[in-house]
Amino acid sequence: MIAAISALLVAAAAAGAHEEKAGGLPQLNPADFAPQLAWLAVTFVLLYLVLSRVTLPRIGEVLEERRDRVQRDLDAAERFKGETDAALAAYEKALSDARQKASSMAKEVRDRLSADTESERSKIEGELATKLADAETRIAATKNKALASVDEIAAETASAVVGKLLGEEVSPAEVKKAIQPAAE
Amino acid sequence: MQQFEIKRLIPIELFGYDVSFTNASLFMVIALAIIPLFYLIAMNRRALVPGRLQSTAELSYEFIANMVRDIVGEKGMKYFPWIFTIFMFILVLNLLGLLPYSFTVTSHIIVTFALAAMVWLIITAIGFMNHGVGFLKLFVPDGVPWWLLPIIVVIELISYLIRPISHSVRLFANMMAGHAMLKVFAGFVIGLGVLGGWAPLVFLVGFTGLELVVAFLQAFIFTVLTCIYLNDAVNMHHH
Numbered sequence: 001m002i003a004a005i006s007a008l009l010v011a012a013a014a015a016g017a018h019e020e021k022a023g024g025l026p027q028l029n030p031a032d033f034a035p036q037l038a039w040l041a042v043t044f045v046l047l048y049l050v051l052s053r054v055t056l057p058r059i060g061e062v063l064e065e066r067r068d069r070v071q072r073d074l075d076a077a078e079r080f081k082g083e084t085d086a087a088l089a090a091y092e093k094a095l096s097d098a099r100q101k102a103s104s105m106a107k108e109v110r111d112r113l114s115a116d117t118e119s120e121r122s123k124i125e126g127e128l129a130t131k132l133a134d135a136e137t138r139i140a141a142t143k144n145k146a147l148a149s150v151d152e153i154a155a156e157t158a159s160a161v162v163g164k165l166l167g168e169e170v171s172p173a174e175v176k177k178a179i180q181p182a183a184e
Numbered sequence: 185m186q187q188f189e190i191k192r193l194i195p196i197e198l199f200g201y202d203v204s205f206t207n208a209s210l211f212m213v214i215a216l217a218i219i220p221l222f223y224l225i226a227m228n229r230r231a232l233v234p235g236r237l238q239s240t241a242e243l244s245y246e247f248i249a250n251m252v253r254d255i256v257g258e259k260g261m262k263y264f265p266w267i268f269t270i271f272m273f274i275l276v277l278n279l280l281g282l283l284p285y286s287f288t289v290t291s292h293i294i295v296t297f298a299l300a301a302m303v304w305l306i307i308t309a310i311g312f313m314n315h316g317v318g319f320l321k322l323f324v325p326d327g328v329p330w331w332l333l334p335i336i337v338v339i340e341l342i343s344y345l346i347r348p349i350s351h352s353v354r355l356f357a358n359m360m361a362g363h364a365m366l367k368v369f370a371g372f373v374i375g376l377g378v379l380g381g382w383a384p385l386v387f388l389v390g391f392t393g394l395e396l397v398v399a400f401l402q403a404f405i406f407t408v409l410t411c412i413y414l415n416d417a418v419n420m421h422h423h
Contacts, residue, residue: 025188027360032190033294034202039209040289040298043216047273050216052265055223059245062230062238069232 155179187367188291188360207287208295215276215289244272248407255411259418266306267414270299271407278359278399282392290402291359293352300352303410311417322416351409358402362395 026032152172159175162168194205226241234242248268252260274290281288289295311319323340324333369391372384 026190027188027292027294027356029190032206032292035192035196035204035206036190036208036289036292036294037298038198038201038203039205039212040295043209043212044269044273044299044302047216047219048266048269050220051223051269051272055220055227056245056265056268058227058230059223059242062227062234063242063245066232 151176151179187287187363190292208289208292211277211280211287211289214280215273219272219276251408251411252414255408256415256418260411260414263310263414267407267410270303270410271403274299274355274406275400275403278403279396281359281363282395282399288359288363290355291363293356296352296356296359297348299406300348300355303351303413304348307410307413307417310414311420314418315420319417319420322420347413351406355402355406358398362398366391366395 155172155176158179159170159172162170162175191207192204193207193210196203196205223241226237229235229238231238245268248271249261249264252264252267256263277289280286281291311322315321323337323344325336325340328336366388369384369388373381373388375381376384
């Protein structure tokens with residue numbers, strides 16, 4: 001196998017050398033292969049080492065840093081937005097609370113006032129009722145007294161009249177007893 | 185074809201092998217020097233808000249990182265430095281070749297073939313390391329009728345074995361053809377003289393622009409193909 005390949009290479013080299021004189025392609029001259037391959041291997045490996053060890057990590061770092069920074073800023077913006085939303089919600093809540101409180105206070109005051117009025121009215125009504133009752137009893141008493149007085153007066157008058165007419169002193173009690181059935 | 189000729193600048197012989205420092209070696213060393221140097225200067229300030237140079241450096245990083253991530257996935261990021269090295273090395277060698285009097289390393293089949301062979305060997309090793317003997321299932325696609333399998337397996341195997349050749353010849357042929365074309369038309373400019381030389385000169389200017397695109401595109405294609413092959417080895421996705 002190796003012998004075959006080397007034979008091929010030698011033949012190609014011979015052909016290449018021959019062609020060079022005839023103005024053939026310089027790319028096909030096997031004599032030039034070894035130095036190119038050697039230097040290609042060396043330069044490529046070195047370039048790979050420098051790029052993978054030094055250059056690319058540096059660029060990667062910068063890109064990473066920028067991505068992190070942008071992400072951080074976005075996060076901060078998100079946080080601020082959340083805070084704003086929370087503050088807004090708190091404000092809305094406070095507003096509705098205040099509104100509710102105000103309405104409940106108003107209701108309370110209204111209720112209290114109406115209760116006051118109610119009690120005042122009932123008190124006054126009660127007072128009026130007692131006054132009325134007082135007046136009624138007073139009137140009744142007066143009436144009774146007056147009625148009693150009427151009897152008395154009638155009896156006195158009657159006894160006086162009887163006394164005058166009969167010339168005989170009649171006690172009011174007797175008269176009273178006498179006129180009692182009439183009075184009733 | 186003198187522009188493709190290898191010239192031994194410093195003849196060196198090591199263990200009986202010719203490892204002379206040639207013009208090709210010179211441009212490989214230039215690429216080896218300017219790539220890290222560019223990134224050293226570009227990333228010097230490590231600014232949070234990048235300047236123009238730093239943007240370019242970061243763009244190249246993200247470009248290849250996204251390519252690996254898109255094609256191979258997060259598991260492929262382990263090989264990102266290797267893919268990045270392949271891309272930058274080929275890109276810079278292609279672009280250096282466009283400078284007058286320079287030498288295009290990638291216009292030599294032996295260099296592109298060595299790169300493609302390295303890619304092929306490493307990816308095959310990765311495939312066997314990740315999947316063991318199961319990696320051979322790569323040659324047995326899903327959903328193929330059993331009686332077709334013998335043919336399909338042979339075709340898959342040949343297409344796998346031929347990868348380094350198609351991979352390397354594409355880059356080599358593009359670089360060589362482009363540069364040969366530039367040379368031919370440059371010859372016309374001289375040949376037609378002050379009177380007639382303007383037409384090929386104008387063509388040459390346009391074609392140089394095209395060659396810039398090709399230099400980038402071929403480095404890109406070589407890298408994309410490497411990623412696709414790597415995807416086979418890492419994820420074993422059947423096509």
